[in-house]
Amino acid sequence: MILYFSGTGNSEYTARRIGKEIDDEVTNLFDKIRNMDYSEMKSERPWVIVVPTYAWRIPRIVSDWLEKTNFSGKKEVYFVMTCGGSIGNAGHYLKKLCAEKNMNYCGCAEIVMPENYIALFSTPTEDEALQIIEQAESVIDSTALHIKNGDKLPNREISFGDKMNSGMINALFYPMFVHAKKFYATDHCISCGKCVNVCPLKNVSIENGKPKWGDNCTHCMACICTCPKEAIEYGKHSKGLPRYNCLK
Incomplete structure (x- = not known):
């Protein structure tokens, strides 16, 4: 069974292709995470977890859900992580997670997809995004073949920088940067409520005709990149940048 979480479509695209x-x-974890549904899941085929990379590890909302959910049937687990650059040393922490859940870690694949983290980085134009996705497809297909054949995914060479990024930097990044304080809506907002519906943590509400963000944000960028009027900004950084959504 393939389980995925996706903010702007990269991981959904990858999961569905695999x-x-x-x-x-293929099962979307959005509703389970949003509703804190930790009911048991069962599969007679290996588990494949497809997720984006947040600060060189899997999103904390996904790791939290995985820790609290019981998985029966097959013990083998493959991880596939989409990223704008690198997944760092994410595999180290995924091995530990699998050991804690008495499951068999079968490796972690790195799939470079278009950058969506508009809060800190530049997002690609449509043409640039299509080129990156085209380049990723052979890697996705190769990953799928390993899974289909029951092979472990190839190990990646891990550098000292990878260890630092997934370890110390990840630990510092969340409390320092992952918050919703800089999100705001411009006068282009039409009060459609789409930002409310795509938030996996129910962190967005509509007040006086405009979205308001709470304190429980995971920086998935679903709200800002899904807004049909591009009416959401993140401080000054997002101004003028294209909104990226793989499934638009």
Whole structure:
């Protein structure tokens, strides 16, 4: 069974492509995470977890859900992480997670997809994004073939920088940068409520016709990159940058 979480579509695109290649069920974790549904899941085929990379590890909202959910049936688990640059040393922490859950870690694949982290980085134009996705497809297909054949995913060479990014930098990054304080809506907002519906943590509400953000943000960028009027900004950084959503 393939389980995925996706803010702006990169991981969904990857999960669905793998699902097609290996002919397996694909399940979106959005509702389970949003509703804190930790009910048992069962699969007679290996688990494939497809997620974006947040500060060189899997999103904390996903790791929290995985820790609290019981998985029965197959013990083998593959991880596939989409990223704008690198997944760092994420595999080290995924191995520990699997050991804690008495599951068999089968490796972690790195799939470079278009950058969506508009809060800190530049997002690609449509043409640039399409080129990056095209380049990623062979890596996705190769990953799917390993899974289909029951092989472990190839190990990546891990540098000292990778260890630092996934370790100390990740630990500092969340409390320092992952918050919703800089989000705001401009006068282009039409009060459609789409930002409310795409938030996996129910952190956005509509007040006086405009979205308001709470304190429980994971920086998935779904709200800012899904807004049909591009009416959401993140401080000054996002101004003038293209909004990226893989599935638009």
